[in-house]
Amino acid sequence: MPNVDSIWNAIAKLPQPTLRELFDQDADRVTRFADTLDIGGNAILFDWSKTHLDQDLVGLFSQLAEAMDFASAREALLTGGIVNPSEGRAAEHLAQRGTGAPASVEEAAALHLRMRLLTEAVHEGAMGPVKHLIHIGIGGSALGPALAIDALARSTAEFRPLVDVHVVSNIDGNALEAAFEVCDPAATIIAIASKTFTTIETMTNAGSAVEWLQEAGVEDAFGRVVALTASPDKAVEWGVDETRVLPFAESVGGRYSLWSSIGFPVAMALGYEGFAAMLDGAAAVDRHFAQSEPADNLPLRAAFADLLYTQVHECQSRAVFAYDERLALFPDYLQQLEMESNGKRVAADGAALDRPTAPVTWGGTGTDAQHAVFQLLHQGTVEVPVDFIAVKQPGHDLDPAHQRILLTNCFAQGAALMAGKQSADPARRYPGNRPSATILCDALTPGTLGALIAFHEHRTFCNAVLLGINPFDQFGVELGKQIAKEMESGTGGSFDPSTQALLEKSGLTT
Incomplete structure (x- = not known):
């Protein structure tokens, strides 16, 4: 087996056919690079044929996976190592x-x-009338629930959420007040999601939420609080009765915590069966990830393309566009998952890296984004790999023209990025040969959403293993928080002149 550097050198030296040439050279390219997973009777198509991957690259990246001992890393993840x-x-x-x-x-x-027993008890009236749930968290404790609620708990002609859920994360009081304005305190419960039960933004918001209940005349405000935490003793000390504390394991990281009791608001809105279906959808992807060889492993194949673009094409960002309003928060969710996991500058052993790691993940919702950022994607001077995510079955009962126009726009963008267009007028010339991948779901269900999330979790892990970095720590978020605490407590001493002036002009110091 060649060493890692020689494999990277071989990858960099391979010829770079255009996307059109790749299709011309391989009549089976769509079959070879587009595969389907069945998730509870609904298919998800993962089409990576419009990327610059070919069989030679897949072969070399598979060698890289072997050289980086991907099999052992995967086994450790799968077995709790x-x-x-x-x-x-x-x-x-x-x-x-x-x-x-x-x-x-x-x-x-x-x-x-x-969690199921508490959820069912609340639905049956154990905490009095409950029409609203204000879920308070930050980071993974909020992003996952917010995504799932926005995607799955919208009112339709056929479905009404069991409970109206509002996810609040920002310490800016405007966010919490917006939830207060639409919730009846007499029929509202509060979920506090914090792994340590010390997160300052979450606990400050939680205190204000309890005060809101008290000021509204709720007799036992703390009796309307549920704690979702890996530190149950701290939750009890704060004032939550132990019967309403839903623990989760310390070994479950924040940006992966939706699957734990952090998913309580999802179960409250959909019923526990809906949350369980999300788990089942994710588990189906786990089985594929565990059992598939590198060339056929969908998350690993996606990582091969990611690394081709960051390492060889020197792309510094990756765009994700959800062509379904219900998945509008998916790019936000992926930002934390990918950038907090793989935004590192040292290897797992602490050695400095001499190559890029995570690109900047960004994106939006189609077709809105087409009228905002696609100019750069088609004709700008930077190459940006694009992921499109779409759903065949609409989430509404309006004229089918809505869905037809939505999907044709999605597929047209990928076709246009690849094909480009020549013109005698340089301003109307499209270079083409710009990569994209498309994920197409039959329907957006709890199971398919769970599968989409799990696919990207494993994709992120694969990128980390092939780069030799640790995706499960996040020390980069600590320094700013530490300095903020010093400013708040007045123990930080002097800061740089710019920061000191900002503190003074904001009235935070004299």
């Missing part, structure tokens, strides 16, 4: 979906049962 060496921890979000160390899988099942 240490995959976070800087903190000496496992990353056991897969145990929430039934894969992992037997004791961890058993614990996850027990905690899910506890």
Whole structure:
């Protein structure tokens, strides 16, 4: 087996046919680079044929996976081994979906049962009338629930959420007040999602939410609070009765925590069966990831393309466009998943890296984005790989023309990025040969959403393994938080002149 550097050199030296040439050279290209997974009777198509991957590149990237001991890293993830060496921890979000160390899988099942029983009790009136839930968290404790609620809990002619859920993360009081304005305090419960139950933004918002209940005349405001945490003792100390504390394992990281009790608001809105279907959809992708060889492993193949563009094409960003309003928050969710996981500058052993790691993940919703940013994608001077995510079955009952126009625009953008267009007028010339991938779901269900999220979790992990970095720590978020605490407490001493002037002009210091 060649060493890692020689494999990267071989990848960089391969000829670079255009996308059109790749299709011309391989009549089976669509079949070769587009595969379908069945998720509870609904198919998801993963089409990577409009990327510059070919069989030679897949072969070399498969060698890279072997050289980086991908098989052992995957096995450690699947069995609850240490995959976070800087903190000496496992990353056991897969145990929430039934894969992992037997004791961890058993614990996850027990905690899910506890969540199910509380969810059903609340639905049956154990906490009084409940029409609204204000879910307070930040980072993964908010992004996952917000995505799932926005995607799955919209009112339609056929479906009404069991509870109206509002996810609040920002410490800016405007965010919390917006939830207060549409919720009846007499029929509202509060969920506080914090792994440590010390996160300053979350706990400040939680305190204000309890005060809102008290000021509205709710007799036992703390009796309307549910805690979702890996630190149950701190939740009880804060004032939450232990019967309304839903713990989750310390080994479940924040941006992977939707599968744990952090999914409580999803179960409240959809019923526990809806949350369980999300788990099942994710578990289906886990099985594919565990059992597939590198050339056929969909998350790994996506990582091969990601690395081709960051390492060889020197792309510094990747765009994601959801051609379905229900998935409008998906790019936001992926920003944390990918950039917090793989935005590193050192290898897992602490050695400095001499190559790029995560690109900047950004995106939006089609067709809105077409009228805002696609000018740059088609004719700008930077190359940006694009992922399109679309759903065949609409989430509305309006004229089918809406869905037809939506999907044709989605597919047309990928075709246009690839084909380009020549013109005698330079301003009307499109270079083409710009890559895209398309994920097409039959329907947006709890299962398919769970599968989409799990696919991207594994894709992120594969990128990390092939780069030799640790995707499960996030020390980069700590320094700014530490300095903010010093400013708040007045213990930070002097800051740079610009920061000091900002503090003074804001009235935060004298």
